[in-house]
Amino acid sequence: MTLAAMRRAGTEDTLHVEEVALSEIATKFGTPCYVYSRRALTAAFTAYRDALQKHGVLARSLICYAVKANSNLAILNLFARLGAGFDIVSGGELARVIAAGGDPEKIVFSGVGKSRTEMHAALKAGIHCFNVESASELDQLSEVAGNVGYRAPVSLRVNPDVDAKTHPYISTGLKSAKFGIAYDQALSLYRHAAALPHIAVKGIDCHIGSQLLDPLPAAEATEKILALVDQLATAGIALEHIDLGGGMGIQYRSEEAAPTVADYLAPMLNKLKGRHEKLLFEPGRSLVGNAGLLLTRVEVLKHGEEKHFAVVDAAMNDLMRPALYDAWHDIVKVMQSGIPGDGAGDTANRTSLPYEIVGPVCESGDFLGHDRQLALAEGDLLAILSTGAYGMAMASNYNSRPRAAEVMVDGAAVHLIRRREDIAELFALESILP
């Protein structure tokens, strides 16, 4: 969630998600806890649908939610109910989508290293398409499909060699990336694919990166992909669909704006005017990122010689993005003044200081935010905003920390959608030597 999407209410000006006070969630479910909003998830999906509708392409479009951004079953199920397809990158994600009630015929399978077991499972499930990323993968897939008497539906993920202008770790469309097939090699690999007996060539795919705020690289990629589609048609290879990937960025800082879905998609969709192919999109972050926050409590305030630290009960194992990408998340107090009933009342015994917001993990890289001006006391609740994407999905048990609970707010109701792990579960799969 962004601050603008929430409201403050009550005597303590407590932050609410939909109709529910975050303080109530903390009391009932404990912290750290991921909180999602059904209303915000639905609105994000509807924004895509509306933009496609406006351009008259909704009927031939499929929005495939990129599961890796947040793979909780309740979230997958919500998108399935809204009519979404799914972009998966592993057999585990395939099983999740099916368990959540997703339609296998609306699944596309991306990723540079699909195992034969995963290929087999996806063929059996009857997925819409494999997004193939190399010549070897194509041959392996043909072999696996042949063994079970299937024809594998295939798109080639082509690397359009455009600079997405994003963080190097999440830029995927350059020649130097491990992803996709080089643009210049695509035609000959399509010819090879078309000749394989157990491959059915269906489409083309590209995905140039993540957290993209400028719509022009995606539009440029679209143009290059269309040129290739036309070249392929001339060569006798007609494609049914064009998959334009995901990557649309979201607002992380309250003082920075991100484009709306409609504005981001417009230049790309303008290039697709007058075409007949089915269109696929693979948004992840932009469907879930601003529909979630991480609720945490201040454990300890520590005033060092040079810096002030607020040690909270969430850490890099719960939210890795700051440590991994130096990502910024807004961090706000849940209650403007004090803890309800703590007697302190207001900011009287709190001095506003520039805090390093850090977790308890034994790494200097374990921070959630640097230099945040806040008036804090121990026990205060904080909300780390815009953490619906690549938050819980990247969580680990590092330092033997149980993973956080996840809840979804729906109006005035709160549903636990993943209970907090317990300590015994941390080593339940391990055994000592006989």
Ligand SMILES: *Cc1c(COP(=O)(O)O)cnc(C)c1O
């Ligand atoms: C990660 C990924 C996506 C989703 O990216 P977002 O930036 O979260 O929208 C889509 N397609 C592929 C192939 C991906 O790897």
